[in-house]
Amino acid sequence: MGLFDFVSDIGKKLFNKEEDASKAVTEHLAEDNPGVEDVQVTVENGTAKISGVASSAAAIEKAVLMAGNIAGITNVNIDEVRIANGEQVANDDEFYVIQKGDTLWKIADKAYGNGAKYTAIVDANKEVIKDADKIFPGQKIRIPKSL
Structure with a gap:
């Protein structure tokens, strides 16, 4: 599906050490869940890898933006996210x-x-x-x- 680039030194600061990042970003997405069930995020070297089942392409896009607009995240990978209804990831937005x-x-x-x-x-x-x-x-x- 893809890898999305972000500026790492701007955005909401959720973690200080990379070992705390995966848990912090997963909790952030779960708090304001945009429509991704069983959402899990693994952060390694500034890349947030999201997994779960999205209700729509828009839900994936929102999850990407939520994770990418966190300080310390440079990329968001959604290869492990699938859409429940078979909709394609790309939409008009x-x-x-x-x-x-x-x-x-x-x-x-x-x-x-x-x-x-x-x-x-x-x-x-x-x-x-x-x-x-x-x-x-x-x-x-x-x-x-x-x-």
């Missing part, structure tokens, strides 16, 4: 890396031609955007194509 000076309003205006549609971006990223006013450069989010 795209990933976007937040740039300095971005706001969700500006991103929505660029993506949809209407900044007020930023709430669709927040809804699609509720696992990684807890507060619409607290996004940061380098953070990776999903931009839903179908509203």
Whole structure:
């Protein structure tokens, strides 16, 4: 399925030592579970390898973003995740890396031609955007194509 790249020195700090990383990232995904049953994460050399059964392609994408937006994670591997209903992993949504000076309003205006549609971006990223006013450069989010 794939390997996704992230910036390792930004994001939520969940662990100090790599030996604590697997447990911390697994608990993080389980806390706000985006739809992946039996989720397990193994972290080694900055790569988070996720396993489990996803309810949809969107659930996998959310799990990837949740793990990848953690400080210390440089890659997320989803080769061990399968989708319960046989749906393909790729869907219409795209990933976007937040740039300095971005706001969700500006991103929505660029993506949809209407900044007020930023709430669709927040809804699609509720696992990684807890507060619409607290996004940061380098953070990776999903931009839903179908509203």
